[in-house]
Amino acid sequence: MGKKKPAASAIAKMLHADATGTGGASIKSLTLGPAIQAKKATYAVTCETLRMLPVIQQLVSEAGLLEQDPRLSQETAFVLCYEVLFGEGLRQKGPAERLVLSAQPALEQQLAAMLAEAGVAHARDLVKESAQSAAAQRRPRSARVNTLKMSVAEALSWLRTPKEKQPAKLAQLGKQVSADELLPDVLLFPAATDLHDHPLVKSSCLILQSKASCMPAHALAPEPGWDVLDACAAPGNKTTHLAALMQGEGSVLAFDKDPRRLQCLKANAAATGAHCIRARVADFLQLPLATSPEFRNVKGALVDPSCSGSGTTLSRMDFLLPSHAAQLSLGPASGRTAESKSAGSGMQQSRAAEESNDTPGCAEQQANLGSVNLAEHEGHISREEREVLGSAEAPGDETAHRAESGEHDGEHLAGRGDSGKRSEVDRVERLARFQEAAVRHALTLPALQRLVYSTCSVHERENEAVVAAVLPYTRELGFELVDPFPRWHRRGLAGSVEGAEKLVRTHAVEDGTDGFFLAVFQRGPESSEP
Numbered sequence: 027m028g029k030k031k032p033a034a035s036a037i038a039k040m041l042h043a044d045a046t047g048t049g050g051a052s053i054k055s056l057t058l059g060p061a062i063q064a065k066k067a068t069y070a071v072t073c074e075t076l077r078m079l080p081v082i083q084q085l086v087s088e089a090g091l092l093e094q095d096p097r098l099s100q101e102t103a104f105v106l107c108y109e110v111l112f113g114e115g116l117r118q119k120g121p122a123e124r125l126v127l128s129a130q131p132a133l134e135q136q137l138a139a140m141l142a143e144a145g146v147a148h149a150r151d152l153v154k155e156s157a158q159s160a161a162a163q164r165r166p167r168s169a170r171v172n173t174l175k176m177s178v179a180e181a182l183s184w185l186r187t188p189k190e191k192q193p194a195k196l197a198q199l200g201k202q203v204s205a206d207e208l209l210p211d212v213l214l215f216p217a218a219t220d221l222h223d224h225p226l227v228k229s230s231c232l233i234l235q236s237k238a239s240c241m242p243a244h245a246l247a248p249e250p251g252w253d254v255l256d257a258c259a260a261p262g263n264k265t266t267h268l269a270a271l272m273q274g275e276g277s278v279l280a281f282d283k284d285p286r287r288l289q290c291l292k293a294n295a296a297a298t299g300a301h302c303i304r305a306r307v308a309d310f311l312q313l314p315l316a317t318s319p320e321f322r323n324v325k326g327a328l329v330d331p332s333c334s335g336s337g338t339t340l341s342r343m344d345f346l347l348p349s350h351a352a353q354l355s356l357g358p359a360s361g362r363t364a365e366s367k368s369a370g371s372g373m374q375q376s377r378a379a380e381e382s383n384d385t386p387g388c389a390e391q392q393a394n395l396g397s398v399n400l401a402e403h404e405g406h407i408s409r410e411e412r413e414v415l416g417s418a419e420a421p422g423d424e425t426a427h428r429a430e431s432g433e434h435d436g437e438h439l440a441g442r443g444d445s446g447k448r449s450e451v452d453r454v455e456r457l458a459r460f461q462e463a464a465v466r467h468a469l470t471l472p473a474l475q476r477l478v479y480s481t482c483s484v485h486e487r488e489n490e491a492v493v494a495a496v497l498p499y500t501r502e503l504g505f506e507l508v509d510p511f512p513r514w515h516r517r518g519l520a521g522s523v524e525g526a527e528k529l530v531r532t533h534a535v536e537d538g539t540d541g542f543f544l545a546v547f548q549r550g551p552e553s554s555e556p
């Protein structure tokens with residue numbers, strides 16, 4: 027049956043990772059990598075095949091396609107079935123295409139029967155759209171103005187002033203852009219705007235970065251001339267943001283354990299003109315922060331360590347996967363599966379719906395960093411993170427896991443079996459221990475004034491519970507929790523930790539950005555002496 031199409035390979039990996047609860051796969055990392063030639067088309071076919079999967083699976087099964095030729099893989103059958111029924115059609119190429127083309131009349135007949143049974147006109151109506159999918163489609167696109175290259179006013183003027191011979195699409199974009207109310211260098215564009223080929227993005231004047239991911243650098247608020255440390259920095263979206271807020275004056279000392287990701291950070295720093303970044307490969311936990319002259323004057327630290335990435339499931343479009351779509355209906359009348367569970371408006375409900383990220387990733391992997399291919403690096407995170415967790419941390423202690431977190435993990439992993447649930451719970455626990463260790467270590471910087479801890483996780487264990495674990499130590503050192511964004515509405519989970527009202531959360535469905543968490547520790551003037 028020949029080589030698998032890239033979309034079929036991607037779907038095979040996604041379905042395997044989803045079914046087994048293993049990480050390492052995301053639609054973007056699998057379809058936009060350097061080895062893929064027609065990236066956008068592969069990405070689109072993969073997404074759309076997954077979106078229509080409940081219908082396609084049934085059609086493939088009822089047409090007996092896989093039995094007709096055992097060499098046909100189910101993923102190839104899914105993709106070809108998508109293309110012949112909903113996509114751009116198929117050409118008689120190889121045996122797989124010929125087989126699906128010969129089955130086309132039967133497939134179409136079966137589809138018509140499904141539509142009639144469900145009483146709907148379009149195949150899309152057979153797949154009930156989840157609340158998450160709808161939210162993902164509504165979500166505005168955000169971009170950060172790289173103020174090392176262009177002021178916000180210049181960027182807005184560039185976008186809003188029609189240029190000679192400017193494509194209509196760009197002129198239209200200029201009418202729709204708005205400045206974010208909270209973060210002065212963040213611009214918001216309408217949902218589904220594709221900015222990747224925009225001239226300002228290509229020249230790194232605009233950085234495609236989620237609003238939530240732009241919060242930590244603002245929360246740290248470094249002054250020009252400071253020495254600042256970025257503990258787990260690659261691929262460096264926040265590192266370059268720090269450099270921009272410092273107007274390129276001072277030093278941003280950036281570390282990451284992963285050499286490939288650090289290369290990515292360096293390329294990112296060069297492209298954005300962030301020349302004050304000094305980046306090197308290092309295990310942050312091993313750096314002699316308390317004793318080395320290199321760190322003597324560091325006043326600000328950002329700790330944005332590996333996390334479960336459970337706040338980024340909307341950006342990653344994990345809702346297209348079967349474990350997330352388990353409750354999707356196969357149409358109003360079919361009654362074949364349970365009702366879709368609403369993401370709801372409350373934090374608890376939505377958290378449960380979101381806690382589903384099996385690839386430790388972060389929103390930043392989806393950002394466009396000019397020529398740097400981050401999709402490639404996204405897959406690398408999970409391998410690296412497994413190593414990090416395997417080597418640097420104690421094994422997870424399941425009894426230490428908080429009941430609430432466990433409950434939601436269990437909920438989202440329903441259907442994967444106990445081992446899947448257990449491994450996810452253990453994974454979050456191990457991540458949290460690393461996160462705690464990283465914060466504690468950063469606090470040993472002798473001149474530290476301000477520390478920001480952030481994750482793109484929605485798990486309490488990785489967020490408020492980490493703050494609770496380090497709080498006594500921070501107090502001993504004279505640090506207090508402070509509120510970086512008094513006007514922001516979403517706070518730490520009530521009752522989770524003293525000072526939860528000073529913690530910042532963002533909600534993936536309700537705030538139009540990734541699910542994110544941040545805490546700011548500040549040392550009072552009387553205790554800032556080393």
Ligand SMILES: C[S@@+](CC[C@H](N)C(=O)[O-])C[C@H]1O[C@@H](n2cnc3c(N)ncnc32)[C@H](O)[C@@H]1O
Pocket residue numbers: 257258259260261262263264265281282283284287308309310311330331332333387388390407410411414418
């Ligand atoms: C969430 S990502 C950081 C994203 C980054 N702050 C940004 O905004 O682009 C976490 C990073 O931590 C790195 N990491 C994990 N363990 C580490 C360690 N012990 N020392 C240094 N870096 C580590 C991973 O390689 C990964 O690049």
